[in-house]
Amino acid sequence: MPKVFDKETAAPVISGGAGPALKREPGTGAERDGFRPAGSRDARPDVPRKLPHPPRVGLIGAGGFGSRHAKALALLAREGLCEIAAACDPRLAALPESWHEPFLRETRFFRTHEQMFRADPLDYIVIVSPLHLHEEHCLRALAAGDALVYLEKVPVPTFAQLRNLLEQPGADRVAVGFQMLEAPAIRGLKQRLLGGKLGKIREIWASGLWPRLTSYYERTNWAGKTMLDGRPVLDGPLTNALAHLVQNVFFLAGDESGECARPLTATGSFARARPIPSYDFGWMKGVMENGIVFNILAGHCSREFVPWKVVVRTDQGDYTVGEEDLPFSDALLVESHRSLLASRRGNRRPTCRLADCLGYSMATSTAWLASPGIQDIPAAEVTLDGAATDAVYHVESIHQLIANRRTESPSASRKLDWLHWNPEVNCREALAAAAGKSCEQFCR
Numbered sequence: 001m002p003k004v005f006d007k008e009t010a011a012p013v014i015s016g017g018a019g020p021a022l023k024r025e026p027g028t029g030a031e032r033d034g035f036r037p038a039g040s041r042d043a044r045p046d047v048p049r050k051l052p053h054p055p056r057v058g059l060i061g062a063g064g065f066g067s068r069h070a071k072a073l074a075l076l077a078r079e080g081l082c083e084i085a086a087a088c089d090p091r092l093a094a095l096p097e098s099w100h101e102p103f104l105r106e107t108r109f110f111r112t113h114e115q116m117f118r119a120d121p122l123d124y125i126v127i128v129s130p131l132h133l134h135e136e137h138c139l140r141a142l143a144a145g146d147a148l149v150y151l152e153k154v155p156v157p158t159f160a161q162l163r164n165l166l167e168q169p170g171a172d173r174v175a176v177g178f179q180m181l182e183a184p185a186i187r188g189l190k191q192r193l194l195g196g197k198l199g200k201i202r203e204i205w206a207s208g209l210w211p212r213l214t215s216y217y218e219r220t221n222w223a224g225k226t227m228l229d230g231r232p233v234l235d236g237p238l239t240n241a242l243a244h245l246v247q248n249v250f251f252l253a254g255d256e257s258g259e260c261a262r263p264l265t266a267t268g269s270f271a272r273a274r275p276i277p278s279y280d281f282g283w284m285k286g287v288m289e290n291g292i293v294f295n296i297l298a299g300h301c302s303r304e305f306v307p308w309k310v311v312v313r314t315d316q317g318d319y320t321v322g323e324e325d326l327p328f329s330d331a332l333l334v335e336s337h338r339s340l341l342a343s344r345r346g347n348r349r350p351t352c353r354l355a356d357c358l359g360y361s362m363a364t365s366t367a368w369l370a371s372p373g374i375q376d377i378p379a380a381e382v383t384l385d386g387a388a389t390d391a392v393y394h395v396e397s398i399h400q401l402i403a404n405r406r407t408e409s410p411s412a413s414r415k416l417d418w419l420h421w422n423p424e425v426n427c428r429e430a431l432a433a434a435a436g437k438s439c440e441q442f443c444r
């Protein structure tokens, strides 16, 4: 076993699992239902404690994407901006090579977050655990002290969970890892839209296809699931891998710098080519509170990669931003941590606060509730390419619809006639009606 993992045995051993989710009585007034009016968040001042220098970082989930965070944080540690004090993961033996970086040699490893929290005070907790554990890990991180919390996207699978997190004391200390919002191409387009010279936004159309092979679904127990261990997962392109696309749309549609729009109505259609419990193609549409129409399509059932693209249609023309316009994801990850740490030092607004995910969460949860359920894509539409862990399911009609968007007007793109839709519903009404639903009923 490499030297860096020897510290694992030196860590205090504390038995016990994660325990029940923490709950608190609902807040008061307009915040009670989680729908804080736009602009009102700043009325409740966030008075953060000053971060010690360098802040001590603890990572929850060190394998998978967590190892990319470790590399990003190691870069910042090299600049003296943080110290990677601790990490926890139940599968320590399986941690990748990136954990052998010199800057990570002093990191203490634990099997559980409870052990990690008890060992040392932390100033910055980074949560990169599986989706179904985000709510619990965030609740525990908030209760463990007054650390700043970086919660990977998607914050939580359901709107009810987001509302629960927002009601916790210290929720203002949580930022969400939608790192694409750091990209100059996205921030620049938003500034130009707000500047008024590009006209009034009428519609936003966004889509992308990221092929996912069998190995992707086999890498972890929550991939392709709607539920796991009685908790919502809702893994799928719109609600996990390409969730960035949804957040980008709500960010670009926001009426003020840094703010995200909220949906008024929404519906969704979710389908699967691969035999998984969840979906591998999703289409969400609706109207935002500010009148902007949105259509967001994302899929994994394609043998070809179609980079995501957002087309903002105003009364003066179409303005686009696409995946090719952004720096590589690892660079954005470094930027995401750098900017959050700097925001706390300078007492500035973080790029993506928990409350900035309300639009994303309201839209995806409503689309899910309004959908007719996940449908199997007709076999005649599906081709299976490759074999074993390299196998990929391909749906040519979806590929055509999304790839052709480059040459024709988004609105004129032909529809998928096998896809079932229910009418759009009012988001607040649908979410209020769903508040009493069990997790099983919600994730059906």
Ligand SMILES: NC(=O)c1ccc[n+]([C@@H]2O[C@H](COP(=O)([O-])OP(=O)(O)OC[C@H]3O[C@@H](n4cnc5c(N)ncnc54)[C@H](O)[C@@H]3O)[C@@H](O)[C@H]2O)c1
Residues within 6 Å of the ligand: 060, 061, 062, 063, 064, 065, 066, 088, 089, 090, 091, 111, 112, 113, 128, 129, 130, 131, 133, 152, 153, 154, 177, 178, 179, 219, 220, 221, 240, 241, 329
């Ligand atoms: N921002 C991005 O671009 C991006 C990209 C990929 C993944 N992610 C996010 O990162 C998170 C993890 O995704 P992944 O694909 O790496 O998942 P994964 O399942 O492949 O890896 C998760 C890691 O967490 C560990 N883990 C499991 N249970 C744990 C627990 N109770 N405590 C601590 N660690 C635990 C696992 O052992 C594993 O090492 C998800 O939220 C995902 O959406 C974000």
